[in-house]
Amino acid sequence: MSMLTVSGSPHIHGDDSTKKIMYGVVYAMIPAMLVSVYYFGLDALRVLLIASVACLFFEWVIQKYLIKGPITITDGSALVTGILLAFNVPSNLPTWMIIIGALVAIGMAKMSFGGLGKNVFNPALVARVFLLISFPVQMTSWPKPQAIINGLTDAITGPTPLGIVKEGLGAGKTMSELAPELPDYMQTMVGQMGGSLGEVSAIALILGGIYMLVRKIITWHIPVSMLLTVVIFSGIFWGVDPEHYADPVFHLLTGGMLLGAIFMATDMVSSPMTKGGQLVYGFGIGLLTILIRMWGAYPEGVSFAILLMNAVVPLINMGFKPKRFGAKPGVVIKTS
Amino acid sequence: MIGTVKTFSLGGVHPEENKLSANAPIEKIPVPKQAFIPMGQNLGTPSKPVVSKGDLVKVGQLIAEASGFISTNIHSPVSGKVLKIDDIVDASGYKRPGIIINVDGDEWDESIDLSDDIKEDIELDGKEIIEKIKEKGLVGMGGATFPTYVKMMPPPGKVAEYLLINGVECEPYLTSDHRLMLEKGKEILIGTRILMKALNVNKAIIGIEINKLDAINHLNELAKKYEGIKIQPLKVQYPQGGEKQLIKAALNREVPSGKLPIEVGCVVQNVGTAFAVYEAVQKNKPLIDRVVTVTGKGVKKPSNFLVRIGTPLQDMIDAVEGFPETTGKIINGGPMMGKALISLDVPVVKGSSGILLMEEGESKRKPESPCIRCSKCTYVCPQGLEPFLLSKASKLAKFDMAEKEKVMDCIECGSCQYTCPASIPLLDYLRLGKTMVGANIRNRNKK
Ligand code: SF4
Ligand code: SF4
8 A cells, every 4th residue: 555645624626726827817818919919010029028038037036046935937927927017018118128117016016025926016017107107208109000011110109099088188179179089999999009018909808808707717896897987987977078078988998998907907916805895996996097097197097096906905805705604693483 | 307406605616526436236245353333423422331341242232322412322233242442543543442342143132123114104202203313323424423312402492494304415426325315215204204203393305416316306206205305406516515505505594603503493414314213213223334435536346335333444445346556545534524544444433424545646735835815715615704814814823813704604615725726725724723713712601
């Protein structure tokens, strides 16, 4: 007889793993990656590669030389952060800035907090906001998407639809005057608009979202509550004054809204643990996003909104407990 | 037509069923040469031997009696001579007092009805039934081994409205209840009627998961003859065999936290117990044998055995054509809640429902990695707890917090740990938390 193992129950495991979840997220990002390469060409590939490799590299260096602990770069979490970082920057961002972004994401936002599972803020978003504040010019000059077939050189840069609206309305124009400059719905669905790498194509992002839902990597609660809040809130203002407020569909399909709702706000580590808490969290993100988009200094507010709500997660977790079994008093029994 | 299929609403998982022995009819295996009978076979106080070295005993003769309220009588499962009263290693791995009997022949106590006739009429009244159940040493056969008669006596002020018979058998691999329902359906139904009479209830529900459709159909057919017994089909969902989950599934009643099923008017007994009740009350037979599943992916002939209490596990392994070379773990019970054994030199006891031999490859735990806060443990917890939080509280010795977050509500079903993608041994920590919080509560109550 060989050596017998003795351990506590349960003796079987469902076979899910961190690795499977993380690579599941990577697979879910493939459509958006393909679209980004299609529209932004080899530059998109460069950003994706540099961001991913840099994130993996920094995690390895920190684990090997600073923490001197186990190396876990194959668990897929650093790769997810790398791709998300790439998704959140323009395709023409200089290589060295991407590397700084990766260092901020992995070094500051993830490993300083204790590594995987311990970070309060979404690492890729921390890096994005860091870059936005440090290099505002480079972070807001977006190459216009042109299909790969149209050649890759001398990409023309231009503002994002949200930028056009913010600036236009600020300058006293009305929505109807701005309409010719904005992409139509079809264009925003497929990704033909200015923006960061991964945020342009609604279809690609939704595909990824459905994949993650089916694989039970995410639940619907955060994206639905966030997007519903955006639709209702922006809808009210648009309904009252359509000339000075963009319509809800525009809000849904432009900027980082879907990227944020599907891939960033749903990050398990930095979002609430219960479904009730997740609904509140999604609501908060939606509300803050619209507040920033309408009245803030920046045209886009998704990243700030998610980071702000990240900070509230511990509180939400305290306030929203799962429905406990047997919490309500039992039924009254009639004596026969 | 089996009617509406129900289930419980909160959490749950669906592990691979692996009911390898589902089609193996119950077989008797030979009486052992030596029987090892531990004195602690029930939840509560161990029994006290009433025989001494050298005594001759018959099958069914009382050899140890209950000591205290939550305790049971033990009867000799074999005939022969008491070799000694000594410490024997039981399934817990510890040495515990027990009686060792050298078997000689198979002579039964005359008071036991050994005929195959099915006795339908219930002659005893409620009080006598409970007395009989107590006298014949019956315990919960599902594994919890709580003395059956204690459950049959609702505390003052509480009234039973429903009797629930647990035929769920939600543990993967195990099939002893399934086979019993197929082969001893009538006896189970009569046993149910007996329990109903003792409890003075007119409604009984037998809950069975629909992976045992043959048992559902069979009992449905038979139950037409027995008033007040309903067969309730249930969706396959672990841990539906948990008392609280079964009551929720069948009746949509929620046993309040920290309370017993009687709080919502229910008494739950296992199908195996219902069968034992039939034998005790109608045939005057004490609990001296039971059905045990012997199974595993490497086992040549996964089987269900009718085996005497006190039979060494090795005898059953011999009966399935030997111990597979590839075995890496021996489990007493099912893979979700069973206990790992250190050897086969332990006897079958009243609570043994199965022996599972796991292959070497599947017996080791996966390495633990950091919690990724995916919440999956929370989603699957049938008690609505937050296992990630409770395990962390226990690990950090924050037992007050664990208590506040209801660690005592944990039914140790293992669904959380089964699900955790980080392979964190959540239940190890939860058990620690329960032990410490339980001690704290007892200390407080003393003051
Ligand atoms: S073992 Fe306890 S905490 Fe884990 S799922 Fe079961 S009841 Fe919940
Ligand atoms: S299932 Fe495991 S990894 Fe997920 S939250 Fe629970 S303990 Fe953490």
